[in-house]
Amino acid sequence: MAGRSYMPEKETMANGTNKKNDLLSQTLEQLEQGVQDFMSSEKIVEYLKCVSSFYRYSVNNTILIAAQDPEATMVGSFTFWKSKGRFVERGQKGIKIIAPAPVKQKVEVEKIDPNTGEIIMDANGKPEKVEVEKTIPRFKVVTVFDVRQTGGEPLPELDIHELDAKVDNFMDFMIAIQKVSPVPIRFAEIDGEAKGYYHLIDNEIVIQSGMSESQTIKTCIHEVAHAWLHNRELMKQQGIVKDAQTKETEAEGVAFCVSTAFKIDTSSYSFPYIGSWSSGKELKELKASMDTIRVTAGEMIDQIQEQLEILEQERVELKAKEIEQLARDIDQFAYDYDTYEYRDSVENPETGVEVVKAAIIAGEIHEIREWLQEAADNIDLPEDAEAAKELLSRLESSVENVTSGQVVQKQNEELPTELAIEASDKFLYVQETEEGYDYTVYDSNFHEIDGGVLADEGITIEAVRDNLMNEYGLTGQSHPVDIEYLQEVVEQTEQAAISSARNTVFTPDKISFYVAECAEFPVLGEYHENLSLDEALLYFEKIPADRMNGVKGIGFELKDNSDYEGRFDLLVGNHIQRDIIDTIPYYRDHPLIQSAMKKLEDYQREASGQIVQKSAEQIADAVDGKKSVLGRLSANKETIKAQQSANKTKTQQRSKGGQELG
Structure with missing residues (x-):
């Protein structure tokens, strides 16, 4: 579902007449208050914990996420979770963040001579005008949900074993840190209390030998952050000046974020650094340093993970x-x-x-x-x-x-992990993921028609492609499509749709109804949509109960720009779905949905001989029809396995047999 757009016009926000702009204003106020709350050491620690999971979000959105749900570890939209084979559970309250929604406007400007730089005059001595298109920055509030608010397929976890004094894991981590460090790392006996240092002149990192593994790793990350951020020559070239405490806090903030991402507890050492820095800092400096920590920690996490995988x-x-x-x-x-x-x-x-x-x-x-x-x-x-x-x-x-x-x-490395084809004026994109095979079908204008995730049951990606082509009627001549080209065009199409949606006038809440010969699989058999309830009942009565494709039903499609917008079963066979619908507070309190159920109940009482008293034979036949559908689906699965075996046979026929750390 597309998010709502909000145009920040000062006059509208001032008089409070524009509900959408009011919501954006409240979100920005919440952001500012959240940053103020982070002035205490405890709040800053919550932020840094949040950053370790959300380092790719902007600093503003990271603070918004932490302020609304400090325990969040991974957030995404409805579409994001769907792509992962998961769903947002009913009744969950989303987290509001801010997303860019730029719009393009055409304006007239004076025409300039490219050679002279002067304004071009027309025959009447007036400046000639030319129409140009300008991009106007706008923002909107979008809703995301934490992984705790979702269900479905389990998500892949970071494939890093938690450090528990095992030498193999510890040494792997130390080697990875050495690889991402721009300067050599060595161990030595250091005089005094220091656990390590980054030497600006000798351009090396020295770590105190004999420390615990967690302390050693944390100190290495801290000093590597110094080498990344506080190289003397680099800071001089960029005109950056920072006091010693700010440097130490940035390095410790990065160390805390990176260590937390890899499940290494450094809180007892890191918190005093972070707490002392929070005292007396201005808000602007706070946000600037937080952004530095966020970006640096995110990049370091990626690089260390890459080295560990290598x-x-x-x-x-x-x-x-x-x-x-x-x-x-x-x-x-x-x-x-x-x-x-x-x-x-x-x-x-x-x-x-x-x-x-x-x-x-x-x-x-x-x-x-x-x-x-x-x-x-x-x-x-x-x-x-x-x-x-x-x-x-x-x-x-x-x-x-x-x-x-x-x-x-x-x-298996030489097998393709993604592919794209064009056939029958449609495009199909399939990619292999840890959850299975993620696929999307696009029409000729690159608009998404359908998509989903198929479980990996040992089937090849080519067999998945062939099965999906049959399912979606891509029976014409097909040919491969450049994946980068397809993704680029799809992204441009989506951006154009977002821009168009920005100028769409929102209509009042609307509900329509659909009738399906098979309520469980609406794509099978007779199907009608965009109906009034009276029209839906007429179509429903015309569909015989003994059709082969399953139990017929009526559903509603809600269009009210809410998180619950979409389709839902209303009547399956002769059973009104009130027990299920009323368990969802939003549907239970929605007048259009409740009115539709009331009308169906009246209809059943008046036509008890037509719906309520369906014969047992008709229902049994309908169920048998449904079983035959499932039988066909099972047969399809066997066909896929056969294709897989053939493809594997073909594949087999084509196949060819620094400074040391102390």
């Missing part, structure tokens, strides 16, 4: 090579240990290697373990017994550190 990928590739070599060594040992037995049981050595490798990847090593242990216990030659024990140790180590998904990850 390290993990390198580890996966190395582990895959180790498993390959281990499988070959075990196979060779089996040949040397009992050559005759090996030749009798293994026709092809390469096949034997693959069998061992597959068992290690799957973690099914019980038989291999028992065989190696038996060999180690019974071999007479000491060197052969030691070789068996060494293979056994390598086998146990490989199973502990490898999962099937990690090892096979590299094999």
Whole structure:
């Protein structure tokens, strides 16, 4: 649903006659009050916690989010959550933030000679006029919801294990920080109380050795923030002057945000810094420094995460090579240990290697373990017994550190993760996500028709594309479309729609009705929309109850620019959905919806022989029809699996086999 637009005209806001401008005014006042509240150390800490999750929002919107819901961790609009396979739960109150909504206006200006720079005169000696288009900045209030207010498919979490004194995780983090640091990092014994420092002359970072892991990581991030923000030559070139306390607080603010994002608690150390800085600061300076912390922390989180992912990928590739070599060594040992037995049981050595490798990847090593242990216990030659024990140790180590998904990850990297096609005057875009396959269908004018997320059940993206083409009737000749081009044109179309909506005159609340042969799947069978309730009842009566596509029904479509605008079932079969509708306070109190239900109840009493007393045979037939639909859907799923198998076969046929930290 498009958000409402608000034009900040002073006269309208002053007299309070424009409700939309009043709402924007209240939001801005809330923003200013929220910043004032942040002058206490406790409020600043809440902001920094918020920033660790919302670092891509502007400082104003970050403060708005924190002021309205300090516990928010991830927010998005209805459309955003839909794209993630989730939905906003009924009755949830949204968070209001400010979004740009610029408009274009045509104005006449005097025509200027490009060569002389002078005004061009017409035959009458008057300045010639030319019409130009100017972009006027405007803003609107939009509604977003925190992840706690939604349900549906689980969201992917940051794939970083919480630091818990494990050396592997700690060293990965330290290596990642070294990679994002613009200067070398070394450890040393530092005199005094300092835990680390960024040396402006030597251009290096020195960290106190022997500290706890969390303190070491926090201090490293703090000093890297100094190196990013407070390089002497860079500040001199930019004409920036900051006092020592501001520098320390910016660095500690960044350290707190980044550490919080990676679930490292540094509050006992960071809070005193932040609290002392909040005393006596002007509002303008506060907001300017907060923005610096927000932008810097966001960039550092991204870069550290990227380095951690690179390290993990390198580890996966190395582990895959180790498993390959281990499988070959075990196979060779089996040949040397009992050559005759090996030749009798293994026709092809390469096949034997693959069998061992597959068992290690799957973690099914019980038989291999028992065989190696038996060999180690019974071999007479000491060197052969030691070789068996060494293979056994390598086998146990490989199973502990490898999962099937990690090892096979590299094999899937060459498969496409997104595609776009044009067919039958429509466009289809599909991309692979952690939730499954996200798809969108556009018409010939690049307006979105439909979309959703399909669960990943092992099906290839090409099979998903083919299935969606059949579902949406894209049966004509198809050809690939450049994805960047499609996304750019779609974005331009959406921006044009936003600009057009800005000038749309809002109409009073409106409700219309639709009739569907299949209430559960309206796209199947007979369907009528944009009806009055009387018209809907006429169409409803004409649809036989024994149609093959399911139980017929009547629904309403509400158009009132609210969060609940859209379609909802009103009558399914012969059951008015009052029990469900009245559980939603907004619908329960809406006069148009309640009036429609009242009219349906009167209609049922007057026509009890037509609706209330439907025969059991008719209802049973309708349900059978619905089952046949589900049967077809199940058959479609089997077809998809067959396509998947064929595609996998084709794919297989095409496939080719710094300063050290102390």
